[in-house]
Amino acid sequence: MAVEIAIISGKGGTGKTTIAAAFTAISHNLVTADCDVDAPDLHILLQPETKKTAEFQSSKVALINPETCTECGLCEEKCRFEAIHPPRVNAISCEGCGVCAYICPEKAIEMKPRTSGFLYESMTRFGPMSHAKLLPGEGNSGKLVTEVRRQAQELARSNDQDITLIDGSPGIGCPVIATVSGIKLGVIVTEPTLSGIHDMERVMTLLERFRVHTMVLVNKCDLNSENTQRIEQICAKNGVEFLGKIPFDSIMTESMVAAKTLPEFDPNHMITHSLKSMWDKITEFVSSE
């Protein structure tokens, strides 16, 4: 089994994807998995060529037969998600629990499988990639994340790779829990803002609860050096390894606009070098275990 490493953040927009892409370019020997199935962006930098697409079906949606429905309203009364207003169903709110179909005295409701997204198996210029797209408004992001991870592990096996690098999603809910459960290492990318610190602490607690080894990377560290120091102190207090910090630099956006990873865009840039030494620390940790 390949070792799974996830880049997460709690707060959005701290630089997860840019950094995951940079690590991918530095390593050259891993499978990349984009588990931000809700708003995936990694493909913009890695430009994968998709080899296989699979429909992702994991839940159901209620369908009312208007011919037999008497609009008695029992389903509306029992639905906990305010999703059914006979003879109409609000597919966005429907969780597919099946209560309406069960209680309908006319048997006018059927639970139909629904497509919640797509799973892609791809190849990038750096190696295999597993990714997906959840359809808007869908609620099964956790299950789709699990599929992306499972496919990535298969790709690692068939391509003889030791590491799966996961780009996670913001937040601490369903998709993040599915991303971090059972992984070897969680790298939290944060920024030295009060909200960045607040969100980092919550996601740190989550990783601790799932017994995942944690490292912290501060992006845009020079934006507020006092807060950066505070982050270092929080790490020390919680026994979390401080992986390193990188300053704000417009080169990050410039490389994104060029649809390149930073190490490709500027192999000799100072930030490229610090990311390389951080990646060394990461691989040292995962191989020492």
Add this chain to the structure above:
Amino acid sequence: MIIAVASGKGGTGKTTVAVNMALSIGDANLLDCDVEEPNAHTLLHPESLNTESVTVPMPMIDTDRCTLCAMCADFCEFNAIFIGKKPLVYPEICHSCGGCFLVCPEGAIEEVAREVGKLHRTNRDSVHLVYGELHVGEPIAIPVIKAVKNEIDRKKINILDAPPGTACPVIETMQDSDFVVLVTEPTPFGFHDLSMTVDVIQELDIPHGVVLNRVGVGNDEVKEFCNAKGIPILLEIPFDRKIAELYSNGVPFVQEMPDWRERFQQLFEVIKELSQNGR
């Protein structure tokens, strides 16, 4: 009136726009629906909170009555009940649909309240702030978002700070809004996630416009997209180190750069007009 502030991509400045707009127009309800990572309070620094528990119903199985028939486990679409030598409930993955309770032939299932998060209310300057906080380790945010949205006061101006993405928590937040403000940045990631969110909003048929943040970095893709789609750009906030530094210290920038107050007031006026015209 309900204005949702959303973005697709995280970290584009939703909370900055929501908080600064609320402070500028005065007497507004600010409802932070990003219950996984609420941030509005890190800019408003409330002194005292009125806190309530957010609970969901969860099955409790009476093992004396349970015959291990497993009808509940078979019915549960979420695999939240397992019947082995005794019944086992997995609270975190239970969606609280109540199906197990309905199907149990022995009347052995009772529903009990389980806390999944907190709801906080506070007042700061002229803003009434409500924010939800999902407990760490809980996967399902919707009940906490619903609790926050219950605090909407139709007689007032309600500004909803949405979570990032386009999945169910975001749709839950945006549904029933009179207007959606899409905050984005002029980068390829910002553009990609904006176009995804626009598709959703057009499907929901809610009037919307864009606030472009960090203008000066990146490229022109977002502007070209908005022009082509006829989406109004309501406000541009330049990339300004001072704004970023104020944010990092938890200071809403209208407090230190007062001429922006007027711009946010104008933004609100435009939103009012556009939402009345149905765009």
